[in-house]
Amino acid sequence: MSDIAAVATGWGLTFVVVATYALWVVGRGKTIGRELGIGKRQVLGPGSDSSTPASS
Amino acid sequence: MLHEVLLVARKDLRVEWRSKVTIGQVAPLALLVLVVFAFAFDANARLLGLGAGGLFWVAVLFGGTLLIQRAFDLETDDGNFDAFRMSTIGAPSLFLGKSLGVFIQVVLLELVLGPGVVLLYDVRIDDWFLLLAAALAGTVAFSVCGVLWGVMAAGVRVRATLLPLLLIPVLAPVLLAGSRAFETAFGVRAEAGWTWASVMFVIAAVHTAIGVGTFGFLLEEG
Amino acid sequence: MSQIPDSKHMTATLGTRILGSVAVAAVLLMTLLGLVVSPEDLVQGHAVRMLYLHVPSIWIAYAAFVLTAASSVLFLIRSRSRADGGRHHDRLAGSAAEVGVLFAGITLVTGMLWGRVTWGTYWQWDARLTTTVLLFVTYLGYLALRRLPADPIVRGRRSAVMALISFVNVPIVHFSVDWWRTLHQKASLSVGRRPEITGEMYWTLLYSTLTVTVVASWLIVHRYRVIRLEELRDEEALNALIASRLREDDVGN
Numbered sequence: 001m002s003d004i005a006a007v008a009t010g011w012g013l014t015f016v017v018v019a020t021y022a023l024w025v026v027g028r029g030k031t032i033g034r035e036l037g038i039g040k041r042q043v044l045g046p047g048s049d050s051s052t053p054a055s056s
Numbered sequence: 057m058l059h060e061v062l063l064v065a066r067k068d069l070r071v072e073w074r075s076k077v078t079i080g081q082v083a084p085l086a087l088l089v090l091v092v093f094a095f096a097f098d099a100n101a102r103l104l105g106l107g108a109g110g111l112f113w114v115a116v117l118f119g120g121t122l123l124i125q126r127a128f129d130l131e132t133d134d135g136n137f138d139a140f141r142m143s144t145i146g147a148p149s150l151f152l153g154k155s156l157g158v159f160i161q162v163v164l165l166e167l168v169l170g171p172g173v174v175l176l177y178d179v180r181i182d183d184w185f186l187l188l189a190a191a192l193a194g195t196v197a198f199s200v201c202g203v204l205w206g207v208m209a210a211g212v213r214v215r216a217t218l219l220p221l222l223l224i225p226v227l228a229p230v231l232l233a234g235s236r237a238f239e240t241a242f243g244v245r246a247e248a249g250w251t252w253a254s255v256m257f258v259i260a261a262v263h264t265a266i267g268v269g270t271f272g273f274l275l276e277e278g
Numbered sequence: 279m280s281q282i283p284d285s286k287h288m289t290a291t292l293g294t295r296i297l298g299s300v301a302v303a304a305v306l307l308m309t310l311l312g313l314v315v316s317p318e319d320l321v322q323g324h325a326v327r328m329l330y331l332h333v334p335s336i337w338i339a340y341a342a343f344v345l346t347a348a349s350s351v352l353f354l355i356r357s358r359s360r361a362d363g364g365r366h367h368d369r370l371a372g373s374a375a376e377v378g379v380l381f382a383g384i385t386l387v388t389g390m391l392w393g394r395v396t397w398g399t400y401w402q403w404d405a406r407l408t409t410t411v412l413l414f415v416t417y418l419g420y421l422a423l424r425r426l427p428a429d430p431i432v433r434g435r436r437s438a439v440m441a442l443i444s445f446v447n448v449p450i451v452h453f454s455v456d457w458w459r460t461l462h463q464k465a466s467l468s469v470g471r472r473p474e475i476t477g478e479m480y481w482t483l484l485y486s487t488l489t490v491t492v493v494a495s496w497l498i499v500h501r502y503r504v505i506r507l508e509e510l511r512d513e514e515a516l517n518a519l520i521a522s523r524l525r526e527d528d529v530g531n
Binding site: 002003004006007009010011013014017018021022025026028029032033035036 | 383
């Protein structure tokens with residue numbers, strides 16, 4: 001494996017994993033919030049919070 | 057307190073004596089593990105001799121996990137923990153008593169496994185004193201950790217899979233130290249056997265202290 | 279039993295939205311610095327860029343596990359005296375542990391890729407690697423224990439004791455593995471010794487550590503709030519169940 005391929009794999013995997021986790025957390029918060037009938041107003045701007053680490 | 061500890065241990069051992077699960081099922085299973093290792097190493101006598109110390113502890117780990125599982129299934133099946141909470145026996149005594157019970161059963165297991173390793177893997181013992189000291193420390197560490205994790209996993213449906221997952225990482229240093237100390241006792245590794253044995257004594261002491269200190273939290277209802 | 283404090287905000291507040299935006303911007307800059315601006319290493323070549331993720335990740339993992347242990351101790355101390363059972367600390371312990379496991383995993387993967395390039399092999403039985411993998415599995419077990427259905431306080435106590443033992447075990451694991459690898463055989467490679475990092479590389483590393491810390495804080499705060507929501511949902515479900523039982527009783531009478 002060339003060093004560039006290794007670096008690309010490492011950074012890529014890291015970004016994907018952290019972004020997926022962040023989206024999962026936010027999504028789960030929204031789902032449960034809806035079930036509980038709270039948070040009617042739009043509070044989570046997906047453009048800011050949820051895409052945090054996926055910004056490569 | 058000593059009286060209470062002995063009382064709890066005696067209860068467990070009496071149950072064990074009547075069912076004979078340790079001797080009848082767990083010890084044969086652990087011997088089977090020793091045989092299976094020989095398959096894995098293609099019955100290479102030299103490799104088996106070199107690895108004998110580690111293989112002994114791995115077999116103890118497998119067998120011992122089953123023993124701990126059983127020691128707590130007995131309690132939860134009959135709702136004994138409620139009885140313990142009601143009784144005047146303190147959490148530290150209960151912890152030490154359960155640990156003593158497990159300790160004696162694991163010693164029994166080792167008394168079967170030890171000769172098994174010596175005979176099957178063609179091991180000769182150079183340093184009996186080191187061997188016994190390491191076995192004592194390792195077994196104490198195993199028993200106290202096992203009882204701590206055993207009570208956490210007790211009564212939950214997934215305990216059979218959860219207990220080994222919790223237990224093995226925390227016992228990894230014991231496994232490592234025990235393997236190295238036994239290798240020195242078997243004369244296949246020159247140095248440092250006593251260093252490893254003392255590591256095991258430290259681990260045993262630390263976990264005993266944690267168990268005595270925290271067992272009360274684990275027994276309480278919310 | 280529970281008031282509903284800031285649940286109107288679901289999991290975002292102004293503060294965390296700012297934190298999130300800062301994190302996005304910081305990650306962009308980190309990518310630029312780490313992958314483009316900072317130079318290649320004389321010895322390692324491009325592989326050095328892996329360290330900008332690897333080193334901050336292990337720092338976060340350890341910091342998160344320290345947070346878990348500290349919160350667990352506070353929970354054990356307070357669970358008896360506080361009305362809410364000190365569950366704030368339990369939630370903090372849980373969210374920190376989850377983020378810690380995430381970053382420990384990233385540490386392992388980036389470390390293995392780095393090793394493949396630098397040592398020519400993914401894995402060495404080096405003290406640090408072995409300790410990290412044991413730590414990773416230990417806290418996976420901790421998360422499994424937390425997922426078990428149980429009374430929240432009972433589960434909190436169990437998890438807290440486990441977090442405490444796991445944390446006490448970290449130095450024991452580290453030293454025994456370290457002795458294992460140094461006492462008996464000389465390592466054939468100078469594994470674990472990383473080249474000196476200076477100048478631009480040093481600043482990039484420092485900056486990426488800061489960035490990853492911000493990202494991890496954001497994750498922990500949000501995870502905490504989601505755990506709070508999960509608890510509210512469970513309580514609500516329980517209340518609904520009790521209410522329906524009571525109604526059945528009324529009808530029966």
